[in-house]
Amino acid sequence: MKKFSNTYIFLYITALVTVIAVVLTLVSTGLKPRRDRNKEAEKCQQILRAAGHDIDRSKAVDAFSNLAVPLTDDGRQYQIVCADGTKGIAIRLDGKGLWGPIWGYAVLSEDGKTVKGVCFDHKSETPGLGAKITDEAFMKSFEGKKLYDKDGNYVSVRVLKPGTSAEVAEENRVDAISGATITSRGVDQMMKEELVLEINHF
Amino acid sequence: MKKYLGPLSKENPILVQTLGVCSALAVTAQLKPAVVMALSVTVVCACSNLIISLIRNTIPPRIRIIVQLLVVSFFVIVVDQVLQATLYDVSKLLSVFVGLIITNCIIMGRLEAFALSHKPLPSLMDGVMNGLGYGLVLVVVAFFRELFGSGTLWNHQVVPDSWYAAGYLNNGLMILPPMALILVGCLIWTQNAISN
Numbered sequence: 001m002k003k004f005s006n007t008y009i010f011l012y013i014t015a016l017v018t019v020i021a022v023v024l025t026l027v028s029t030g031l032k033p034r035r036d037r038n039k040e041a042e043k044c045q046q047i048l049r050a051a052g053h054d055i056d057r058s059k060a061v062d063a064f065s066n067l068a069v070p071l072t073d074d075g076r077q078y079q080i081v082c083a084d085g086t087k088g089i090a091i092r093l094d095g096k097g098l099w100g101p102i103w104g105y106a107v108l109s110e111d112g113k114t115v116k117g118v119c120f121d122h123k124s125e126t127p128g129l130g131a132k133i134t135d136e137a138f139m140k141s142f143e144g145k146k147l148y149d150k151d152g153n154y155v156s157v158r159v160l161k162p163g164t165s166a167e168v169a170e171e172n173r174v175d176a177i178s179g180a181t182i183t184s185r186g187v188d189q190m191m192k193e194e195l196v197l198e199i200n201h202f
Numbered sequence: 203m204k205k206y207l208g209p210l211s212k213e214n215p216i217l218v219q220t221l222g223v224c225s226a227l228a229v230t231a232q233l234k235p236a237v238v239m240a241l242s243v244t245v246v247c248a249c250s251n252l253i254i255s256l257i258r259n260t261i262p263p264r265i266r267i268i269v270q271l272l273v274v275s276f277f278v279i280v281v282d283q284v285l286q287a288t289l290y291d292v293s294k295l296l297s298v299f300v301g302l303i304i305t306n307c308i309i310m311g312r313l314e315a316f317a318l319s320h321k322p323l324p325s326l327m328d329g330v331m332n333g334l335g336y337g338l339v340l341v342v343v344a345f346f347r348e349l350f351g352s353g354t355l356w357n358h359q360v361v362p363d364s365w366y367a368a369g370y371l372n373n374g375l376m377i378l379p380p381m382a383l384i385l386v387g388c389l390i391w392t393q394n395a396i397s398n
Contacts, residue, residue: 004263008262009262020276031287038286038287124298128232129377
């Protein structure tokens with residue numbers, strides 16, 4: 001076997017690391033505009049979807065600027081025209097799933113009491129289990145749910161296992177995803193915490 | 203040509219060498235992530251095999267693992283970034299699993315066992331075939347898990363609604379990792395039966 005001196009080893013690894021770092025930086029900065037554009041388009045598409053619009057991602061940014069007006073500077077609240085023609089308020093949600101962050105948008109009716117639609121997303125929930133929060137069926141189940149109970153107390157929309165906690169009325173709850181307890185609980189928490197915060201602004 | 207076909211069956215990285223099993227359990231709940239994962243691993247395995255083979259005579263043996271790791275990480279990050287920029291939906295589907303390709307023993311295994319001692323072209327072929335051998339198992343496992351676990355294939359429903367109405371239920375165990383392990387076990391059994 002060939003002998004390599006220590007100097008050679010040090011120079012070799014330094015050179016290799018430098019080359020790789022430079023190339024990776026180039027790749028990353030070169031692709032950044034496209035990545036950012038994808039993310040922006042996705043955000044617009046998610047808010048639009050929560051408002052009931054089914055729009056292709058390539059057209060989402062344009063459609064969004066026509067339909068939505070920002071209510072705050074931080075991009076967390078928008079006034080948006082829903083698919084049924086009424087106005088709604090889109091609110092950004094952030095929460096914790098099992099493996100990483102989960103987030104989404106909820107569109108509320110103008111009085112802030114009824115959920116018109118939601119759209120969820122996640123970083124790394126388990127495919128087939130927690131990742132099902134992005135399923136159409138799960139997101140649809142939030143539509144028309146109330147944030148307040150009959151006595152006017154804030155309960156948010158709870159995500160609960162079917163058949164449990166009978167004291168929460170049907171109009172204040174949706175069914176959790178079986179096999180994804182922690183992700184479902186994360187959505188539950190997220191709805192509860194983020195919407196009460198935002199609602200206090202009204 | 204025939205010698206390169208080994209990884210698909212008699213030298214399959216998962217079924218015979220039992221490498222890369224944990225990612226085979228993690229990404230096979232549905233068919234689509236499994237296929238994209240298989241392609242990503244194939245690309246990374248082929249490219250790093252090629253590069254390591256090209257520079258194999260300059261690598262000091264004492265730091266060869268570090269050099270291999272650097273090359274593998276480089277390709278994994280590039281694949282991840284390209285997926286994010288071009289196939290955004292697919293990259294979201296795979297999320298953390300792309301990053302975890304770095305730790306896939308198949309890739310390091312092939313670098314150690316093959317690329318360090320062979321010419322670039324055979325190394326490239328070896329990488330491609332091992333990636334495909336890995337992918338084949340992923341696809342087979344994902345097929346059964348998605349079909350029986352969710353009643354869908356490639357996110358399209360294949361089990362008719364009338365079956366559900368008649369009392370058919372999806373098997374919840376199928377989408378959990380233990381069932382993947384059992385399925386991989388069955389495949390290993392089948393492979394052993396064929397090999398003997």
